[in-house]
Amino acid sequence: MAEGPSRFILFLLAALIPSSGFVASSIADPASIPRPWSFVVAVILCMITFLSTSVLAALAYSFMYLRDMDEAQRFMKAVANHAGIGAIFGTLIGLRLAEPLLIESRRHQPVQNVEFVDFISLISNTATVVTLALIGLCWVPTVGLMKAVMRANVGTDDTSKFYRFWLSVELRKLLALSVLLAANLVALKAAFSVWVMLDP
Helix, strand or coil, X not given: CCCCCCHHHHHHHHHHHHHHHHHXXXXXXXXXXCCCHHHHHXXXXXXXXXXXXXXXXXXXXXXXXXXXCHHHHHHHHHHHHHXXXXXXXXXXXXXXXXXXXXXXXXXXCCCCCCCHHHHHHHHHHHHHHHHHHXXXXXXXXXXXXXXXXXXXCCCXXXXXXXXXXXXXXXXXXXXXXXXXXXXXHHHHHHHHHHHHHHCC
């Protein structure tokens, strides 16, 4: 399991910092993108929503019940590294987007008063989206985490604490599987909501 994004992903994020200013209005309002590009953007945003929601649910479950498993610890470390890098690059991209977007807002009639809180909001929103996108890259390792839970046996060093509560081994495996499946259903619903909102 990779502990951080690949160099190719890092290169793309670095390239977005100077280039994002040229498409600032489209990034700020994806619904304004003309077809067929609006369809592509909607698919990407729905994928980010689904994958990140699913990963975060698996992360929460890992913190609660799987923190003593080696596979879960590697998973949590990978998500934390992806999130940290996403926050860094997202903030830098947000800083690049802020100026052209604020200039664009002053051209509208009536002229909008832009305050410092709007500037900070724009940066934080951009950082959040990029962070969620990188968190979504950790979706595949959740499959490996699920396999590790299914293979777990009582008495091993990795799982002795994992099964210390009143639930039996098989019930805990069933609970883990049910939680992750439910999380994916919730993630699908969230992605569908984004699709309806964007209306590509």
